[in-house]
Amino acid sequence: MKTLRWAARALLRAPLRAALLVGVLGVSIGLALIMITVDGAFDERLDEIQSEVGTTLTVQPAGSFGGGFILRGGFGPGAGGGPNAPNAGDTADGADTDADAGQATLTDEAAEAIASIEHVTDYARTITALYSGDELVAGTVERPGNSPFAGNLPEGGRPILILVTGTDDPTELSSLGVQNAEITSGRTFEVDEGEANVAVIGEGLAEANGLVVGDTFSVNEAEVEVVGIYTSGTQFGDNAMFLPLDTARALFDREGEVDAISVRVDTAENVSATAEAIRETLGEDVADVTTQEATFDAISAPLADAADSSRIGMIAALIASAAIILFSVAIVARQRIKEIGILKAIGASNWHVVGQMTLETAFVAVIAAVIGALATFPLAQTVANGLVSDPTIQVGGFGRPGGGAAVQAVDGPGSNLLGEVDVAVSPEVFGYALAIALGLALVATLIPAWYVGRVKPAEVLRYE
Amino acid sequence: MSNTAVATSSGAAVLEDVVKHFKSGSDTVHAVDGVSVAIPRGKLVALKGPSGCGKSTLLNLLGALDRPDSGRIVVDGADVSGLSGAAEVAYRRDKVGFVFQMFNLMPYLSAIENVMLPMELRGEPNAQGRRTLAESLLSRVKLAPDRHRRRPTRLSGGEQQRVAIARALANDPSLILADEPTANLDSTTGEQIVGLLRSLASDDRTVLIATHDNSIARQADLVVTMRDGKLVGRDEG
Numbered sequence: 001m002k003t004l005r006w007a008a009r010a011l012l013r014a015p016l017r018a019a020l021l022v023g024v025l026g027v028s029i030g031l032a033l034i035m036i037t038v039d040g041a042f043d044e045r046l047d048e049i050q051s052e053v054g055t056t057l058t059v060q061p062a063g064s065f066g067g068g069f070i071l072r073g074g075f076g077p078g079a080g081g082g083p084n085a086p087n088a089g090d091t092a093d094g095a096d097t098d099a100d101a102g103q104a105t106l107t108d109e110a111a112e113a114i115a116s117i118e119h120v121t122d123y124a125r126t127i128t129a130l131y132s133g134d135e136l137v138a139g140t141v142e143r144p145g146n147s148p149f150a151g152n153l154p155e156g157g158r159p160i161l162i163l164v165t166g167t168d169d170p171t172e173l174s175s176l177g178v179q180n181a182e183i184t185s186g187r188t189f190e191v192d193e194g195e196a197n198v199a200v201i202g203e204g205l206a207e208a209n210g211l212v213v214g215d216t217f218s219v220n221e222a223e224v225e226v227v228g229i230y231t232s233g234t235q236f237g238d239n240a241m242f243l244p245l246d247t248a249r250a251l252f253d254r255e256g257e258v259d260a261i262s263v264r265v266d267t268a269e270n271v272s273a274t275a276e277a278i279r280e281t282l283g284e285d286v287a288d289v290t291t292q293e294a295t296f297d298a299i300s301a302p303l304a305d306a307a308d309s310s311r312i313g314m315i316a317a318l319i320a321s322a323a324i325i326l327f328s329v330a331i332v333a334r335q336r337i338k339e340i341g342i343l344k345a346i347g348a349s350n351w352h353v354v355g356q357m358t359l360e361t362a363f364v365a366v367i368a369a370v371i372g373a374l375a376t377f378p379l380a381q382t383v384a385n386g387l388v389s390d391p392t393i394q395v396g397g398f399g400r401p402g403g404g405a406a407v408q409a410v411d412g413p414g415s416n417l418l419g420e421v422d423v424a425v426s427p428e429v430f431g432y433a434l435a436i437a438l439g440l441a442l443v444a445t446l447i448p449a450w451y452v453g454r455v456k457p458a459e460v461l462r463y464e
Numbered sequence: 465m466s467n468t469a470v471a472t473s474s475g476a477a478v479l480e481d482v483v484k485h486f487k488s489g490s491d492t493v494h495a496v497d498g499v500s501v502a503i504p505r506g507k508l509v510a511l512k513g514p515s516g517c518g519k520s521t522l523l524n525l526l527g528a529l530d531r532p533d534s535g536r537i538v539v540d541g542a543d544v545s546g547l548s549g550a551a552e553v554a555y556r557r558d559k560v561g562f563v564f565q566m567f568n569l570m571p572y573l574s575a576i577e578n579v580m581l582p583m584e585l586r587g588e589p590n591a592q593g594r595r596t597l598a599e600s601l602l603s604r605v606k607l608a609p610d611r612h613r614r615r616p617t618r619l620s621g622g623e624q625q626r627v628a629i630a631r632a633l634a635n636d637p638s639l640i641l642a643d644e645p646t647a648n649l650d651s652t653t654g655e656q657i658v659g660l661l662r663s664l665a666s667d668d669r670t671v672l673i674a675t676h677d678n679s680i681a682r683q684a685d686l687v688v689t690m691r692d693g694k695l696v697g698r699d700e701g
Contacts, residue, residue: 006572006573006577009572009573010572012572013571013572338568339570339571342564342568342570343570344529344553344556345527345529345556345562345568346556346557346562346581346582346585346631347553347554347556347557347558347582347585347586347635348553348557348585349550349553349585352585456529456530457524457529457530458521458524458529458530459530461524461529461564461568462520462524
């Protein structure tokens with residue numbers, strides 16, 4: 001304790017020098033701590049993304065692309081639309097005829113077979129259809145003001161076909177397959193509403209039809225209640241409708257059919273094996289199984305880049321800290337050569353002198369580390385935000401490959417990476433700070449240990 | 465005075481043909497050039513001579529702050545000319561006490577802490593014992609009690625030199641080496657310091673003062689005169 005007090009006093013002999021040293025070292029250590037914290041947060045987030053995205057795979061009918069409505073004939077005859085659907089042609093009463101029985105779909109039996117495969121923890125079935133009946137008015141795509149393609153759109157915009165998705169995992173908004181979707185009024189489906197005539201509709205569709213939560217509207221001659229309205233931030237996304245799976249099947253005459261199955265696997269490591277097992281079980285001529293590796297890569301790329309940057313920053317900050325303390329100690333040792341000589345003259349060993357200087361260095365380093373640790377709390381999140389190059393990467397939604405409901409279970413993580421990287425600074429940062437400080441103090445002993453050993457008291461006292 | 469061997473078994477310190485040269489550019493400085501002398505035990509000995517004659521170098525050799533190029537130095541029966549490592553450290557710590565011209569106190573320690581420092585270096589475990597001894601030593605060198613907890617910068621030159629003498633006594637060494645201890649003091653204070661050093665010379669303790677001041681030399685039991693690195697005179701006081 002006394003030695004510590006002496007070390008503090010020795011430092012305070014030159015308070016400005018000590019303060020500058022503490023300040024510069026504090027910045028370096030703080031930067032290193034911030035980078036350590038941010039790096040940890042990135043790694044944690046990557047793990048989360050991998051656990052969420054990387055454990056999901058999608059099963060679709062073999063050769064399908066773009067979801068059920070394309071699968072079932074797209075915009076041609078037989079598409080799941082009503083009489084105003086492009087080329088639908090076969091309906092006069094507004095009912096969705098869904099006449100194309102020749103297109104392959106998956107079945108509930110396929111879903112049950114998947115459920116029995118090892119490592120599968122959960123699955124969600126979806127069907128999709130384009131509604132073009134006259135009971136609902138579709139929203140329109142407005143002319144973007146500065147788009148070179150604006151001239152292709154008529155005044156007032158072009159009507160959009162209404163995409164209908166039926167899902168049996170309707171309890172969470174994220175399962176609706178629309179990224180960045182937020183419920184603006186009402187709610188999502190309840191668990192017991194699997195066969196109820198309820199719908200969650202996009203804002204664009206609601207506005208076009210003057211619908212609010214609690215209103216009802218007709219779909220293929222059935223009355224459906226609006227229980228929720230969402231917004232996704234896109235015109236296409238807001239012109240869609242979500243129904244419970246069985247309700248959608250009943251309204252669009254697709255009993256027992258499944259357009260896509262999103263399968264959750266227990267761990268990311270088992271995804272490939274499970275995908276292979278599903279292929280073997282269903283047959284590759286029946287189902288295409290796709291994993292989310294590409295999606296994960298797309299989502300994680302900026303985070304991984306940021307994590308790399310933070311690691312480089314951390315290493316640079318630690319090297320800078322070590323350099324600062326080494327040079328500082330070297331300068332201090334040179335300035336205090338006479339003091340070293342006196343100590344040796346009155347019987348101090350080299351190690352005693354080195355020990356005292358090390359203690360002084362450790363004292364500075366610990367204070368700097370505490371300052372750096374305290375600075376980490378308010379700054380880590382800011383630095384993390386700055387390191388993520390593209391915080392608003394969109395993944396999934398209507399525009400993604402195999403879009404629509406096919407990957408609807410792939411959600412949240414890609415919707416807004418920045419908001420998702422929560423840099424929670426824990427008290428452990430003080431442990432890291434202490435470790436860095438003591439490590440630096442140890443590194444800093446190298447200079448005085450070498451220097452003190454060379455100091456000859458007689459020469460020092462003669463010439464200094 | 466001869467530079468040949470004059471070693472006596474009764475001396476507190478015996479130097480036999482000690483040589484220490486320094487390189488200064490292309491020149492060689494013969495700081496100590498074949499000195500042989502016996503320093504009697506329990507006496508106040510003045511090492512007199514003009515600046516640059518080798519007095520300080522001789523003190524440094526006796527204190528094991530430097531090593532001779534050749535020759536032999538025996539203090540209390542132990543050859544110190546070849547000491548190194550822990551033995552050298554222990555010798556400086558336990559056998560000799562230095563008093564410097566510039567006091568050379570630790571500026572960040574108080575007077576009493578400066579005196580306690582050599583005890584701590586020796587590993588004296590009893591903190592209260594260290595403090596009590598330091599207090600008594602400071603009283604012995606007549607430093608006022610209200611100065612004991614002051615740092616050197618708040619002490620006068622004479623007071624600092626008293627603290628330095630108390631520090632030199634801390635581990636009860638048999639040899640006190642004082643290098644121009646009054647050079648930075650006014651004459652009155654200088655006389656007080658010399659009187660103090662004289663009082664320290666006893667049966668067990670020898671005090672060797674390097675000085676060019678004849679008034680100090682006159683108070684010594686033995687005056688050894690140096691010139692150009694050689695002994696040129698030895699006068700009993």
